Amino acid sequence: MTNIFRQLIAPWLLALVLAWVLIIVWHYNETRNQQLQQIQQLAVTAKYAAQATLSGNNNQQLANQLRQIDYSAAPAVKYIAAYDGQLQLIASSKPAEAAAVLNDAADVYQVTALPDGSQLAVLPVSTGLASSQPAVAGQNRGNGYVVVVFRNQPGGLVWLVPLALLTVALAAGLILSIGALRRGQLRLATDVELLAHYCRRLQNSRQHSQTAEPLVAVLKPLQQVINDLAATLDHKQLTTEQLVQQLNQRAQHANLQLTELEQQRQQLTTELQLQQRQLRHWFGQSMLLWQRRDQLQSGQLQRLLQMHLLAGYYQFSDKVVQGQPVQLGHWLGQHISELNEILAPTAAISLDWHEHADSLGCTVNICQKTLQSLLQALIMLCLRIEDVSKIAVTIQLQPSEQQPVLRLTASCNGNGLPAHCRELIKTDDLQELQWSDTDVALLKAIQTTGAAFNSQSLDGLGCILQLTVPVQTERHHVAKTIQHLLIFDADSERGQQRSVALNGIASQVSKCNKPAELEQLIHSKVFDIVLVFLPPTTDISDWQKLRHSLQQQPGVLYFAPPDSIASWLQTLPDVLASQQFCLSLVQKKAEQLPNPANQQHILVVDDNETNLAFVQVLLKNKPLVLHTATSAAQVFSLCAQTRFDMILLDIQLPDMSGVDIAKKLRQMPQYRQVPIVAFTAHALPAEIERYREAGMDDIVFKPLEPARLDTLLARFSLSANPG
Incomplete structure (x- = not known):
């Protein structure tokens, strides 16, 4: 309440006092001015009435007029009287006894106060004056005076009305202000309690302690601070929860790892125990094997x-x-x-070794x-198998x-x-x-x-x-050192498998499985290598004739089954056991063949195996050594090992174009004069000109025609052995 008095009642009382003083002063001045105006107006009216009657000395008529004016005047007029120049009463609106004694009068209009508090207004009256002269004026002492006496009306009640209204208005405003102030204080107390509640939540570290309720203006900064603190607390709590969650996850992960480590430890322990038992068992078997050394070969x-x-x-x-x-x-x-020594005790079992062409072009990192x-x-x-008679091993x-x-x-x-x-x-x-x-x-x-x-x-x-x-x-690249190879094997399936492997070391492989076919082939063509896999039993006399024909071939290898090799050795002293056959043996035989000095070599480069096979067929009966390559790397590798007499070069290769290969070959001293022929499916005139600029001597189109090939070989002197 003290705050309310200080804040509201004291200013209100001061404003009320000031308002009263102002109203009293204003009302007093306003009332006085109104009275003076009324007195002046009434005096002027009485003056004109007196001027009209003073000249006729009709005092009764003047008295009547004054009564009439008094009667029509305001209630504040006490009486009106007329005096002559000697200040003697002439006429009055009231009895003469009530009229005041006029001892002195001024020559001008004036108002004086009587002892009883009344107001006495004296106005000189001049008869015979013109109408243009002022209504109240000048020297007229000889004519007379008009006196108007006004009662002094108490103004307290009049003043109390506006003061009371003002007081009521201010009181109403005070009551409303007090009510508003009390409501504001109540609202403030409520908001303070609300903020205290959120502060307690903050103190207890609870989340979501922000307040969005509208508060009084004085508490808004505090509300903002509390919301900021709550947001910071929420963020820290969220971060803390995340950290706790991460720590829990890490703890779970650590527990899982511990569990896994424990399982691994148990597993390793089990494996170690098992390995120890296996090691003891292995060592025991080693001792047993060593004890049997006298019983084994x-x-x-x-x-x-x-x-x-x-x-x-x-x-x-x-x-x-x-x-x-x-x-x-x-x-x-x-x-x-x-x-093959494994089969020594069991000579009746045949062992065949099969290799693949893919194995020839690679080296393997393996313990021998x-x-x-x-x-x-x-x-x-x-x-270990019962009744086994044939074993085939494929690498x-x-x-x-x-x-x-x-x-x-x-x-x-x-x-x-x-x-x-x-x-x-x-x-x-x-x-x-x-x-x-x-x-x-x-x-x-x-x-x-x-x-x-x-x-x-x-x-x-x-x-x-x-x-x-x-x-x-x-x-790595493997050069085919054998041009023409013939394989005879009565077992057609085995012959087919071996011919596939032989394609890796020979440019052309022919095969047959009948002696008549073998005889026909060796009489029609000269083969670099002839492989003959002799049958188990046959008429040896027929093979003696074939052996005579085979002696005309440069290189012949005979292979016989292990169970019949003894009988074949009587006819063919150089026969080998069939299990001795391998590609390396054939390559060694090829290296032992004579290499004529007049033999010419041609290199055909194409990444299409079909085109290479077609060229091999066309050159089958030509006295030329055919080499093939499918990439630029193989071309440069072969050209570094052998000087070719002609190169048939494909334009589009996977690793380099034929144009670039020709340019590099022309930079090598040994290939500056060697014929290089472009081998392509089609070419425009501009492309042909580009081939010639790269150093190519001619161009042939795919598919290669036999007549075109013969013309090309004749042009470069490759159709026959040079003399």
Whole structure:
């Protein structure tokens, strides 16, 4: 209440006092002015009436007129009287006794106050004055005076009315102001309580403590501060919750890792215990194998020991099958005799080695001892089959951009793998393997390096064993040193497989499976190499005649089955066992052939195998050595090894255009004069001119016509042997 009095009542009282003073002063001045005006107007009226009657000395008439004027005047007029020049009463609107005694009078209009508080207005009256003279004026002491007496009316009630209205208005305003102020204070108290509530929420660190309610203006800065604090608290709490959530997730992740580590520890413990048992078992089998050394042949013991050691090496270490780069064809030619020694006790079993042309153009990073033992393990596993008579081992390299693999396949006839062998292959417990099962142990241990071993066995149909080993390879170009090769094999399926592999070292391979066809071919054409796979039994006299014809060929290799090689040696002293056949042996035979000095070489470059085969057919009976290439890299590699007498160059190659190849060849001293012929499907005159600017001597179009080829060879003196 003190604040209300200070803030509102004290100013209100001061304003009320000032208003009263102003009203009283204003009312007093206004009332006085009005009275003076009324007195003046009444005096003027009485003056004119007196002027009209003073000249006739009719005092009664003047008195009547004064009464009439008094009667019509305002209630404030007490009486009106007329005096002569000697200040004697002449006439009055009231009895003469009530008239005041006029002791003195001024020559001008004046108002004086009587002792009783009345107002006395004296106005000189001049008779005979003209009408143009002022109504109240000048010297007229001889004529008389008009006196008007006014009552002094109390003005308190008159003043109280506006003061009361003003007081009521101010009181109403005060009441409204007090009500508004109280409502404001109530609103302020409510807002303060609301802010106190949110402050307590902030103190208790509760979220969403912002207030959006409209508050009084004085509290808005505090509301903004509280909202900012609440927003900061919410942000910190949110950050804290996120941190707690992250910590919980990390804790969960750590628990999972601990669980995984514990599982890994248990697994490692189990694996270590298993490995210890396997190591003890492996060591025990090693001792047993060594104890059997007197019962085994030297070569057999050496193979078993090597396979047993390699099985332990790959079983108990995380090594990969890598080693020095190996060219599979050359390696097989060096170790084929050692591999064939496995069949020495069982000479009735034939062993065929099959290679693929893809294996010739790559070197493989592999341990040679491991490769040898793996092939021996596959052969030994095939020898466990009853009634086996034929074993075929295929070595195939499958290059790939992702992961090249070496696929070793052993297939055989017979009754299939014995049941206990199939169980050993399927089992995961290596402790069931004995020292005599080193072949199976090595094939299973090599799988720890990423290799895969599969077996298919059917009773009465033999089995197929396949081992796939991931390897690292490097490609290189292999020149075909043999131009024309002929293969004879009564087994057409085996002959087809070997002819495919021979295409990797020979430009042209011909095959036949009947002696009559063989005789016809050797009489019609000269072959660089002739491979003859003799049948098991036949009329030896017929082959004696064929042998005489075959002696006219530059190079002949005879192969016979192991069970009939003894009989064939009587007729053909240089016959070899069929298991000795490999591509490396054929290449060595080709290297032993005489190389005539007058032999001319032609290089045909095209990335289309069909076009190359067609050119080979056209040059089949030509006295030329044909070389082929499918890329610019092969062209430069061959040209660095051999000086060609003519180059038939394709324009569009995968790695470089024929135009650029011709330009580079012309920069080589040995090929500045060698004929280079563009080999393309079509060419515009502008393109032909560009070929000539690159150094090409002529152009031929695909498909190549025989007559056009003969003309081209004759132009560059390649159609016959130079004299």
